[in-house]
Amino acid sequence: MLDHNVSPSPARHTRRPVQDKIGFVGLGHMGTTMAANLAAIGRQVVAYVRRPEQMSKLRDLGLQPTTHIADLFDCEIVVSMLSDDAAARDVVFGHADLGLEGLASGMLPDTIHLSMSTISTVTASKLAAEHVRRGQGYVAAPVFGNPDAAKARQLFVVVAGTPADVARCLPLIGNLGQRNFIIGTDPADANLIKLLGNMMTATALEMLAEIVAVVRKRGLDPKTFVDILTSTMFGGRVHKIYGDKIVEQDYVPGFTLPLALKDVRLALAEAEALAVTLPSVNVVRDRLISGISRGYVDLDWTALGLIAAEEAGIGAAP
Secondary structure, eight states, rough: OTTTTTTOOOGSSOOOOOEEEEEOOOOSSHHHHHHHHHHHTEEEEEESSGGGGHHHHHHHOOOOOESSSGGGGTTEEEEESSSSSSHHHHHHOGGGGBBBOOOOHHSSSTEEEOSSOOOOOOHHHHHHHHHHHHHHEEEEEEEEOHHHHHHTTTHHHEESSOHHHHHHHHHHHHHHEHHHHHHHSHHHHHHHHHHHHHHHHHHHHHHHHHHHHHHHHOOOHHHHHHHHHHTTTOOHHHHHHHHHHHTOOOOOOBHHHHHHHHHHHHHHHHHTTTOOOOOHHHHHHHHHHHHHHOOOTTTTTGHHHHHHHHHHOOOOOO
């Protein structure tokens, strides 16, 4: 349980956050698209990057790029969209070897870190506790959706944090997605839901991959098969979107196999801590490891279809 009664030292009240100034950390495929969406509606978005060569591209998108994380300290809200726990910890706590000052040590009181990264519940709790200790807010808001959905503002966002902090973040979140789910006050709970959702997606992809391999080896049209299944018993977004990609052998990321493996491992760790077995997820983990061992590190997790096809002895379709 977080202690929300910790007060920052009086010296930190000498400056105030700049109203409506938004910081953004984590400018990968998803983060860049999300930050550009905010800039497109007229928000002032200061985008932190470590590599100066990225700055021209970000400037063209209407962002204000910087290589100094301190430029984010007076932002009213700092959004992070980072790849994993290690990156999230480095950004919040700092990393001396990288010359990276931490957000928590520099952000002003009454600012909020809006973490939209997919990270473990343990890391989420540690980040939240550190921000609260310093008089800052922390809201977890991981998203369901890919870069195409992000570009179209069609993300689904799972939100958790104190009611006051969540209320301040909702207008910003509303410009990034199509629907928000506010699930409580503990940020870690939002991350657990995201991990379990990604676990379900991964297992659905594996099942689609295996079945499409059977259909192809039989000599049938997998497109017809997927159309039938997604028009009848399996009409969810995962089956429709990813079923078509597996049939079309579209492995452009997206969401790469190593990132998928990271989320599956985190989900398995959460289940193990609760003494819950997840046999089907262990199969997916092994498949992802197999794909990575084959050199598919830069392919989307739809490449589970490629792995299943190779296991069936039927390579790429003509």
